[in-house]
Amino acid sequence: MKRLFITPDRCIGCRACELACSFAHAVALTSPALSRIRVYPVASDRFVPVACLQCEEAACVKVCPTQALVRNPETLAIEVDHTRCVKCMMCTVACPFGNIHLDLRVDQIVKCDVCGGDPACARFCPSLALEWAERPTVGPVPKPEPGRVVLPFLVP
Amino acid sequence: MLTFTIDGQTVQAEEGQNLLEVALAHGFDIPTLCYHPSVSAYGACRLCLVEVTQRGRSRITTSCNYPALPGISVVTRNDRIDRLRRLVMELILCRDPGNPQLQAMADRLGVDRTRLRFASRQDGCILCGLCERICRESIGADAISFVGRGHERRLATPFDEPSESCVGCLACAMVCPTQVIEFTQDADTRTIWKRTFTLVKCKECGAVLGTPEELALFQRKTGLDASYFDTCDACRKKQTATAFAAVTWGGQRP
Amino acid sequence: MAPFSSTAELHAYQQALVERRDPDRTVIAVCYGTGCKASGATELIDALKKAVQEAGCSDRVSVMPTGCHGFCEGAPLVVVHPRRILYTKVKPRHAADIVNKTALAGEVIEPLLFVDPDTGNKVVHEGELPFYAHQHRLLLGRHSTTNPEEIDDYLANGGYGAWARILDEQIAPEAIIELIKKSGLRGRGGGGFPAGRKWDSCRNAPGEVHYVICNADEGDPGAFMDESVLEGNPHSVIEGMIIGAYAIGFPHSRTEGYVYIRHEYPLARHRLAIALDQAREKGLLGDNILGSGLSFDITVNRGGGAFVCGESTALMASIEGFPGEPRAKHIHTVVSGLYGMPTNLNNVETWANVPVILNMGVQAYRAIGTEHSKGTKIFSLVGKVNNTGLVEVPMGMTLKDIIFQVGGGIRNGKRFKAVQTGGPSGGCIPASLIDLPVDFDRLDEVGSMMGSGGMIVMDETTCMVEVARYFLNFLRSESCGKCSTCREGIARMYDIVEGITRGEGKPGDVELLEELAEVVREASLCALGTTAPNPVLSTIRYFAEEYRAHIEEKRCPAKQCKALITYRIIEDRCTGCTACAKICPTDAITGVKDQVHLIHQEKCIQCGSCYEVCPVDAISVE
Numbered sequence A: 001m002k003r004l005f006i007t008p009d010r011c012i013g014c015r016a017c018e019l020a021c022s023f024a025h026a027v028a029l030t031s032p033a034l035s036r037i038r039v040y041p042v043a044s045d046r047f048v049p050v051a052c053l054q055c056e057e058a059a060c061v062k063v064c065p066t067q068a069l070v071r072n073p074e075t076l077a078i079e080v081d082h083t084r085c086v087k088c089m090m091c092t093v094a095c096p097f098g099n100i101h102l103d104l105r106v107d108q109i110v111k112c113d114v115c116g117g118d119p120a121c122a123r124f125c126p127s128l129a130l131e132w133a134e135r136p137t138v139g140p141v142p143k144p145e146p147g148r149v150v151l152p153f154l155v156p
Numbered sequence B: 001m002l003t004f005t006i007d008g009q010t011v012q013a014e015e016g017q018n019l020l021e022v023a024l025a026h027g028f029d030i031p032t033l034c035y036h037p038s039v040s041a042y043g044a045c046r047l048c049l050v051e052v053t054q055r056g057r058s059r060i061t062t063s064c065n066y067p068a069l070p071g072i073s074v075v076t077r078n079d080r081i082d083r084l085r086r087l088v089m090e091l092i093l094c095r096d097p098g099n100p101q102l103q104a105m106a107d108r109l110g111v112d113r114t115r116l117r118f119a120s121r122q123d124g125c126i127l128c129g130l131c132e133r134i135c136r137e138s139i140g141a142d143a144i145s146f147v148g149r150g151h152e153r154r155l156a157t158p159f160d161e162p163s164e165s166c167v168g169c170l171a172c173a174m175v176c177p178t179q180v181i182e183f184t185q186d187a188d189t190r191t192i193w194k195r196t197f198t199l200v201k202c203k204e205c206g207a208v209l210g211t212p213e214e215l216a217l218f219q220r221k222t223g224l225d226a227s228y229f230d231t232c233d234a235c236r237k238k239q240t241a242t243a244f245a246a247v248t249w250g251g252q253r254p
Numbered sequence C: 001m002a003p004f005s006s007t008a009e010l011h012a013y014q015q016a017l018v019e020r021r022d023p024d025r026t027v028i029a030v031c032y033g034t035g036c037k038a039s040g041a042t043e044l045i046d047a048l049k050k051a052v053q054e055a056g057c058s059d060r061v062s063v064m065p066t067g068c069h070g071f072c073e074g075a076p077l078v079v080v081h082p083r084r085i086l087y088t089k090v091k092p093r094h095a096a097d098i099v100n101k102t103a104l105a106g107e108v109i110e111p112l113l114f115v116d117p118d119t120g121n122k123v124v125h126e127g128e129l130p131f132y133a134h135q136h137r138l139l140l141g142r143h144s145t146t147n148p149e150e151i152d153d154y155l156a157n158g159g160y161g162a163w164a165r166i167l168d169e170q171i172a173p174e175a176i177i178e179l180i181k182k183s184g185l186r187g188r189g190g191g192g193f194p195a196g197r198k199w200d201s202c203r204n205a206p207g208e209v210h211y212v213i214c215n216a217d218e219g220d221p222g223a224f225m226d227e228s229v230l231e232g233n234p235h236s237v238i239e240g241m242i243i244g245a246y247a248i249g250f251p252h253s254r255t256e257g258y259v260y261i262r263h264e265y266p267l268a269r270h271r272l273a274i275a276l277d278q279a280r281e282k283g284l285l286g287d288n289i290l291g292s293g294l295s296f297d298i299t300v301n302r303g304g305g306a307f308v309c310g311e312s313t314a315l316m317a318s319i320e321g322f323p324g325e326p327r328a329k330h331i332h333t334v335v336s337g338l339y340g341m342p343t344n345l346n347n348v349e350t351w352a353n354v355p356v357i358l359n360m361g362v363q364a365y366r367a368i369g370t371e372h373s374k375g376t377k378i379f380s381l382v383g384k385v386n387n388t389g390l391v392e393v394p395m396g397m398t399l400k401d402i403i404f405q406v407g408g409g410i411r412n413g414k415r416f417k418a419v420q421t422g423g424p425s426g427g428c429i430p431a432s433l434i435d436l437p438v439d440f441d442r443l444d445e446v447g448s449m450m451g452s453g454g455m456i457v458m459d460e461t462t463c464m465v466e467v468a469r470y471f472l473n474f475l476r477s478e479s480c481g482k483c484s485t486c487r488e489g490i491a492r493m494y495d496i497v498e499g500i501t502r503g504e505g506k507p508g509d510v511e512l513l514e515e516l517a518e519v520v521r522e523a524s525l526c527a528l529g530t531t532a533p534n535p536v537l538s539t540i541r542y543f544a545e546e547y548r549a550h551i552e553e554k555r556c557p558a559k560q561c562k563a564l565i566t567y568r569i570i571e572d573r574c575t576g577c578t579a580c581a582k583i584c585p586t587d588a589i590t591g592v593k594d595q596v597h598l599i600h601q602e603k604c605i606q607c608g609s610c611y612e613v614c615p616v617d618a619i620s621v622e
Ligand SMILES: Cc1cc2nc3c(=O)[nH]c(=O)nc-3n(C[C@H](O)[C@H](O)[C@H](O)COP(=O)(O)O)c2cc1C
Pocket: C186, C187, C188, C189, C190, C191, C192, C193, C215, C216, C217, C218, C219, C220, C307, C308, C309, C310, C311, C312, C313, C345, C346, C347, C348, C350, C452, C526, C527, C528
């Protein structure tokens, strides 16, 4: 079973993941602000990408009064069933990690859904800080130099 | 598991499912205005009509509150059903011929206008009861209910006063199929069903968290620690990053 | 007195009662039913009681308020036993005479006797009244001799005997169901569902409790059959329910009973409460009734105050404390009804028939009625008929016999036009079908229904479009409002029909009404909705010409729709007496005394006062 692994030590803060995510989930508009994964700088050269952990005993699933949060058995991701969701926002309050949001621009509850089994963030992470894999790559991975990173999807 | 047919196609369903959910799950198109998968079926709009044949006897019935039964055969469309649905739509349209959501449904059913006199109250409410069910069944606030009978029926808060049990969560406005439940929100307050709530803000960034009543209800229902109710999700996500940093880099300077 | 613990004790008590009772005691029975109460029976009873006291004869003469005798036309009614002398339209001022002359001296007071309008003969004894003579009063017959607040009256007349016999002869519950099936008893509350089959399905449905409910909601306007049975003979209903509980839930389940009684029936509720208390005191309700092993008691529930609460699922929702709104019943209530348990609901009259059937025997009961409708039916006969009141007739009696023999024909010598049966969602049956035998199936065939037994007689002055409007108006307010088809459908049909009565009908209206009728009938949830189009459909079916006259010619043939009629003065008849000008509420009539008067149409509101008051019939209505 593949999972999304995050190794902050390898993150170079390029935010390719945020862009990729917002493209992958674009409804009407695309902006990194719409991304479900966010990269936080914690020091000048240290970054932490944060996305839903798809918790085993997920608080969001437990509190949802309409059973609108359902685990996809194939990807193990918790997905939002928008036909059931009434946007009461109990899940956003209950998530201890702040990983589920009401996005006013699309007027929907949004969270990481691992793109249905092939998360865009991991695909475009140049440094294996994000990996969609059975288990994470161990050991040091050479960090590309931030200024030299070429994002594949920006290539003309 | 039980088996029956919809438009000739064999389908399987769990006991306790209704015909509508089974049909929708199998991709059949049935119009609805009072159905929401999160709450109990009510059967108010009468648009979800289908024809059910059981032991050789056929009848027209609403599918949202008809149980899936082994061996029945269900027809989701034929001339009679289409004609009845169009008449139902004409009746519903009387309640507010100008409502965009109703017009969209009318278009879908091939009704261009209603030949009937309009209802006396044209507020766009079609009395589907979704707001009432969401509020009672899902939120647990029970702030609004039907009052009156027959052509005078409407939805209201108790005695038409601002409801004491309303928590201002807006779930009712969100599910309203004609989108006519009005609410307003400015920087500090939110008003719905004539009641004005003062908004609670995130202690980090000042973003709106909700109404105190709503948060108190959530806290009661979830049993979560009070600290969950003073920070917004975005700020909490940032805190998560800090916590992860501490795990990754230990006590050393991040 | 200790409660009876066996049927032997009950029999002994009954025996003693009969021996102790003087069959010749003098009792002044005053009908205290709906019609008589409205005509001053309360004051009359007080006056009679006072007169008895003043005459110092309270040891020999008693005054007894009873349930409805049925002959409401003569309200208030008094019957002096033991000779059963009948007085009609009695006023409190007659009280002293009744006590002193009739009760004490046996004299008949001529002016208080009823005069048969056909023969001119005076009727002295209750039994000779032609109104009763054509009836078959299995249920109502005892009302004028029974004190409903006294269980001993019921017991002395063999009451609870059917139940005791079941125990004495050890008739098994299944055998009772067989008997009820064989009797052909069908539900009297509307649908006419075979009672025995319902009991059987309920008995066979699994559940730890089996509920037995009596529907006494009776919301039809003008109906008071159930009210009068409960007010006149509440123990007959209780006995029926005990037998029902035994047949349905014994010994495999617990049984509980409810009577769901209409909000506006305080007297019936009061008398039922007394009857229940007395039955409990005597051990006829409660634990291990008469040592049978059956434990059963009855709770009284006050209705939600809406017509729709009489519908079975709405009634059960209401008992559970929810709003009285019908629910989908794709699973029958006999399997999953009140609190999800097997529930058997029957109407008051249905229950009251049960002991009657067992007492008279299935064969004798089956002999009354038609092939598929057995026994009698109580109707509330109202409208333009001479004898209004409650009538109990054998199933299958023709409309003609009910209206002309029992009902004494049409008032004021007018022509019979139609009769509306089945309550608000019944239908109108035209004069051409007057030979129709009245039973469940025949009424259905002609587009009406039995309903709970309303019967409104109409004459030539009744406009059938107006009749349809009247019932739609009732139904549009009494629909619970849940189904868009029922709520909007009836309201929109009302709009159209009301427009027609106001002269605003358009070609195509009738067809549109028929389209709406179909969707309301096919797509509504409960029987209120599915039957609501009946008043419109049946009037269109039999009186299409009247709709056409309203729509195309802007004319109301019955001269009832105000917007479509004009009052004029016939010049060669007018004597200039000024009576019309004086009575006109809007001063629309002018004229000099002794000269021809004139109605100014722009001021006339078509109230018809001038027409009524003119001594020389000089006003015409067009
Ligand atoms: C709108 C509506 C109102 C009804 N009201 C009554 C009522 O007042 N009394 C009654 O006995 N049945 C009433 N019924 C019929 C009941 O649903 C039910 O069929 C009946 O009580 C069953 O008893 P029965 O089989 O003895 O007739 C009503 C039905 C409908 C649809």
